[in-house]
Amino acid sequence: MGKNGDDERGYFSERWSEPPAKAAAVEKPHYHGHRDRLRERFTAAGPDALPDYELLELLLFRLIPRVDTKPIAKALLSRFGTLAEVLGAPVALLQEVKGIGPSVAVDLKVITAAAQRMARSEIRGREVLSNWTQLLDYCRSAMAFENREQFRILFLDKKNVLIADEVQQIGTVDHTPVYPREVVKRALELSASAIILVHNHPTHAF
Template structure:
């Protein structure tokens, strides 16, 4: 092995020895932790109405995403889907397309949506529905407004018009659901229902009844009449509202 040159010896002899950097005794907390505390305090003191949708969504995401700033994620979700209801109604696959939303968080958001639907359903279960119409509409919207395929739902009522069962009978495509009047009436008889409310959604967002919707409803009405089953209404749910065939004097 050759000898070290003068330049190399000079370099090593003159290199200062630096002591290792001391670790900070107290690590600086992430900036979003203080924001989380302040937001929780506002919610506790002023209530949910004092918070805009993105901040309410932030509060929810605090638990689902514990180690990140959730404000950009909340705003991105609302920018993508439009409203808080549409965020919770979005399918898991589309939720995951938003930066910051992984499979676990997307699934947790759907659990929250399912819980909200169950709460809305509990408001009408066993109640006289014709006097609780607002709650009926709220439930139907939470359950169906943001589905990507058509669903045909039936609310089965007893002789006092109380809800005894709520079932999705058919799931179709984006613009069509096959409905069989005989099967509708058969199921009503099985449940000892004396009246029904028909509900289906339009994924396009426009709740205007189509000619096919009207004709199908009249067929169910005729089939039910022969067996003592009344059709109180057929409600069509869209993202921005609903239509009542009875209210439109179509049935």
């Protein structure tokens, strides 16, 4: 945040709005054409045609206007590893990447929340045990960068279809208590035939 409370988007917008000394000499920034070409590729070939950093660029176009977002996208991926891990990172860690301020960090978390809800919808009503990759991707995006350990339970019916996904306990950075009686009680309440127990290991070094 700036000293007057402006976020990074306002800062860049204000800088862009400063009148040039000689209007005739002003050229469009190189990334303007790049943005158009990237959007065209996305529209024509679909998201699978784009690597993670370009898909992240597309997200950042709207969040940080009038700025070359390719270096920011690459810096985020260099810090966190994958697109899912970028979106799963806490707000405080996102802001440690140059170019990401408080407003953009929160906007990325809004996108994360929408993506997690979509992922939950995709595995709900499907046979979870037959699609481990999708299940692991969902768990990773939901928990990978939590700064405290979570004990999460996926409740399944007799066809191994997801009934509910619940965080049963939240612990410290390296410990979370597990109470078998509470796990069994909740499984009975939901009439679950099977459960998947998941917990994370908070990352301390980046």
